[in-house]
Amino acid sequence: MAAILASSWVHDEVRDFLSRPGRLFIGNRWVESTGGGRFWVKDPAAGENLIEVARANFEDVDRAVKAARKAYQGPWQRITPAERARLLWKLADLIEVHGQEFAEIESINTGKPISEALLADVPLTVEHFRYFAGWVTKLSGETLPVSQPGHYLAYTRREPIGIVGAIVPWNFPLMIASWKLAPALAAGNTVVIKPSELTPLSLLRLGDLMVEAGFPPGVVNIVPGYGMEAGRALIQHPEIGKISFTGSTRVGREILVESAARFTRVTLELGGKSPNIVLPDANFDEVVGGAMMGIFFNQGEVCCAGSRLFVPTSRFDAIVEKISGGAEAVHQGMGLDPATEMGPLISETHMHRVLEYIDSGRRQGASLLAGGERNRNAGLGYFVKPTVMVGTDSMQVAREEIFGPVLLALPYEDLDEVVRRANDTNYGLAAAVWTEDVRNGIRVAERLKAGTVWVNGYNLLDATSPWGGYKMSGVGREMGPYALQHYTEVKSIWVNLG
Ligand code: NAD
Numbered sequence: 001m002a003a004i005l006a007s008s009w010v011h012d013e014v015r016d017f018l019s020r021p022g023r024l025f026i027g028n029r030w031v032e033s034t035g036g037g038r039f040w041v042k043d044p045a046a047g048e049n050l051i052e053v054a055r056a057n058f059e060d061v062d063r064a065v066k067a068a069r070k071a072y073q074g075p076w077q078r079i080t081p082a083e084r085a086r087l088l089w090k091l092a093d094l095i096e097v098h099g100q101e102f103a104e105i106e107s108i109n110t111g112k113p114i115s116e117a118l119l120a121d122v123p124l125t126v127e128h129f130r131y132f133a134g135w136v137t138k139l140s141g142e143t144l145p146v147s148q149p150g151h152y153l154a155y156t157r158r159e160p161i162g163i164v165g166a167i168v169p170w171n172f173p174l175m176i177a178s179w180k181l182a183p184a185l186a187a188g189n190t191v192v193i194k195p196s197e198l199t200p201l202s203l204l205r206l207g208d209l210m211v212e213a214g215f216p217p218g219v220v221n222i223v224p225g226y227g228m229e230a231g232r233a234l235i236q237h238p239e240i241g242k243i244s245f246t247g248s249t250r251v252g253r254e255i256l257v258e259s260a261a262r263f264t265r266v267t268l269e270l271g272g273k274s275p276n277i278v279l280p281d282a283n284f285d286e287v288v289g290g291a292m293m294g295i296f297f298n299q300g301e302v303c304c305a306g307s308r309l310f311v312p313t314s315r316f317d318a319i320v321e322k323i324s325g326g327a328e329a330v331h332q333g334m335g336l337d338p339a340t341e342m343g344p345l346i347s348e349t350h351m352h353r354v355l356e357y358i359d360s361g362r363r364q365g366a367s368l369l370a371g372g373e374r375n376r377n378a379g380l381g382y383f384v385k386p387t388v389m390v391g392t393d394s395m396q397v398a399r400e401e402i403f404g405p406v407l408l409a410l411p412y413e414d415l416d417e418v419v420r421r422a423n424d425t426n427y428g429l430a431a432a433v434w435t436e437d438v439r440n441g442i443r444v445a446e447r448l449k450a451g452t453v454w455v456n457g458y459n460l461l462d463a464t465s466p467w468g469g470y471k472m473s474g475v476g477r478e479m480g481p482y483a484l485q486h487y488t489e490v491k492s493i494w495v496n497l498g
Contacts (some may be wrong), residue, residue, distance in 0.1 A: 002050045004043050004108055009336035014104045017205060022053030022224060024060055025207035027067035028217035034059045039197060039226070044111040044344040045334035045381040053200050056225035061192065061233035064221035068163045068190040069239060071218030076190055079216070081137045088133035088185060090213040096126045098209065102202055106174055107335035109201045111343035111381065112298055114336050124461065125178040128479075131463035132182035135484060139187065144492070153495040158488040160188035161265060162241035165234035167227075167255075168203075169247045170196035170346050171301040171403075177203055179269075179467075179478045180244045181220060187487040192221045192240070194231055198346055200224035227251065240264060242487065246303075249401075249427075249472050256475070267476030267486045269303065270469060271401040272429030275422035276306030276458065277444065279415075280314060282434035286456065288322045290434060291407070294458040296330060296386050299342055300405035303473075304430035306458055308398060309409045310418050316411045320369065320390065323407070327370040327386035332378035344381040345404055351382035354404035357397055358387055366391035366408070393421055401427070415444070423449045428470025432458050451477070 005015050022041070023030040037055035042048065056064070079087075095102060102125075103117035112121075141156035166180040173195055184191050195203040200222075207222050223230050231251075235243055235258045242265035245255050252268040259266045276294050278287050294306025311319050333340040345351045351374065358372050371387030387406045391398055397408050412418040422431060431450040435441045441455035451468045454460055461467065461479075468477035476486050 002043055002048055003046055004050065004334070004336070007336060009104075010108070011101060011104060013101050014108070017101070017105065018051050018108075022051060022200060022204045024054050024056055024064070024224065025204065025220075025222035026060070026064045027070075027221070028211050028215070030207070033057055034063070041109065041198070041201060042347070043108060043381070044346055045379050047348065047381040050108070051201070053204070053224050056194070056223035056230040056233070058229070058233040060225070061223055061230055061237060064192045064223050065163060065237050065239050067218035067221050068192050071216055072162060072190040075216035076188065076219055081139075084185070084188070085133045085136035087213055087215055088129050088136065088182065091209060091215070092126045092129035092133065094209045094213055095122065095129070095206070098205075099123075099126070102174060102205065104336065105202050105205055107343070109199045110170060110173065110346060111335050113340045113343055114338065116298060117335075121172055121175045125175045128175070128178040128182045128463045132186040135481070136186045139484060139488070141490075146494075150496065151498040153497055155493055157491045157493065158187070158484075159491055161487060161489055162189060163239055164189045164191045164487065165237065165240040165243045166191055166193040167231055167234060167243065167245045167247065168193065168195055170199040171298060171303070173199040174202040174206065176246050177206070179246070179483075183478070183483040184244065184487050185219065187484055189242070189487055190219050192223060192234060194223050194225060194234055197224065197226045235259070235264075238262060242266065244486070245269070252474070265486065267468075267478065268474045269467070269478060270429075270472060270474045271403075271427060272303050272305065272469065272473050273308060273399065273401055273425045273427045274304050274306050274430045274432070274450065275308045275310055275448070276432045277310045277418055277422055277434065278312065278315070278319065279433060279435035279437070279440060279444070280312045281436045283436060284319065284322075287319060287434045288326060290432065290456075290458045291323050292326050294432065295407040296327070296342055296405050297459055299345055301346060301403050302459070304452070304459065305403070306432060307402060307406065307408060308422070309407055310412050310422060311409060313411045313413055316409070320388065320409045323409070324369040324388045327388050327407075330386045332375050332383050332385070334379055342386060342405065344379065344383045346382070348382055350403070351384055354384050354402055354406065357400070357402045357404070358389070358406060361389050361391055361395060361397040361408070364391070364395045364397075366395055366397060371405070393424065399425065419444060419447045426472040429473035430454070
């Protein structure tokens with residue numbers, strides 16, 4: 001048994017859950033893979049195996065799609081919008097009731113501090129389901145004042161697409177799943193969802209709650225497995241009408257190419273290299289706190305991580321020195337320890353990737369002010385110290401997404417220059433500006449090519465505020481009414497009354 005299960009921080013419900021093997025969730029039943037395949041899920045803080053989970057293959061995904069089709073054509077069609085809304089509310093309530101359990105599962109599986117799971121992952125998931133529950137009874141069409149000769153009733157309907165294939169990453173497994181499940185179900189679709197092979201656990205727990213909430217069999221099906229197997233099976237399945245993907249830009253591109261074969265609808269939430277811009281008049285303490293939260297939250301494994309910090313030359317040394325001191329003081333440890341401020345990275349492979357990026361920065365002439373190495377004192381798992389480097393825009397560490405706790409500080413002289421440099425990236429997910437002059441902050445925000453811009457804040461997300469990327473950070477938007485457009489087709493109906 002994994003050592004973590006002996007820890008006094010683990011509640012009994014979680015220990016019970018982790019003592020059972022994980023299965024596939026198809027048609028509201030827990031089943032094994034037809035191929036009998038399984039894979040190990042690890043505890044990244046200890047670097048040891050935690051629990052074995054069934055590994056979905058092509059046939060399993062097909063079974064899940066069939067269950068989703070049966071539900072879509074049957075009970076899910078007959079349920080009224082008000083009942084559908086109540087199911088989503090009920091699910092939100094159940095997640096809230098089991099919030100501590102979900103936070104522990106998420107913390108154990110991803111390594112993130114329990115405080116962050118309790119503050120962000122769980123409540124944002126709950127609110128996401130509630131927000132979209134509210135939309136179910138408000139998804140209406142229009143009557144249209146058409147000008148054709150004759151007498152017509154012309155109107156529109158918002159119809160579900162059908163079966164949605166959802167693929168999610170490992171950094172916020174439950175929360176990002178809710179970004180897809182909530183609007184897809186609100187709009188009347190059924191779903192087959194694939195968690196990351198690294199972090200399937202919270203979604204497996206969610207399956208139990210789908211049954212308890214009263215969702216008919218097949219409305220949501222969960223198929224843990226590998227990208228090259230279960231993921232590809234989903235994106236190639238002819239009955240999937242829409243793929244909603246969050247993950248790397250590399251896989252997003254593959255999905256876009258694959259979708260061309262059948263014109264499958266897609267939304268893609270991809271990577272980032274977000275600029276965090278300090279204007280000369282910014283408040284010192286707010287900037288230091290905001291920059292650290294922007295890059296070190298969730299170990300820097302955040303798509304919108306503020307990985308490029310632009311600081312005016314006149315204030316560069318003071319601000320960067322303070323941030324480096326703060327980085328050195330961050331307490332790293334296993335996620336469940338309440339004292340932990342930063343956990344391990346998700347896997348050994350990812351840890352080596354992040355360390356290699358740090359080395360490439362050094363080789364290309366960046367100076368290292370904090371961290372820069374593995375933290376073996378924090379545990380046997382995949383800990384990398386919070387790292388601060390000073391460099392230039394052309395370095396690999398300035399251009400590529402590292403997806404770890406690595407901040408690159410970049411000095412600048414004037415406003416036009418910093419806006420140009422901030423926009424000089426293939427990505428465009430998020431950005432931030434720090435200033436005491438809000439008018440100036442808004443002017444800069446309007447010039448930045450990013451899906452979200454925060455003025456005097458970072459990592460602010462809400463179900464009502466659209467989320468998505470410019471350029472290679474994505475296609476489409478999640479959250480808010482914008483998300484619903486991506487889960488519906490609009491139909492025009494003409495009735496000749498003449
Ligand atoms: P990834 O692309 O490796 O994997 C994401 C998911 O896709 C996983 O479930 C994986 O199994 C699956 N997958 C992998 N290859 C596949 C294939 N060929 N076909 C179908 N599915 C496949 O990404 P990751 O490492 O899990 O997550 C990190 C990335 O996600 C980062 O680039 C990050 O920026 C991005 N991300 C973006 C957002 C956003 O909202 N824009 C949010 C979180 C993470």
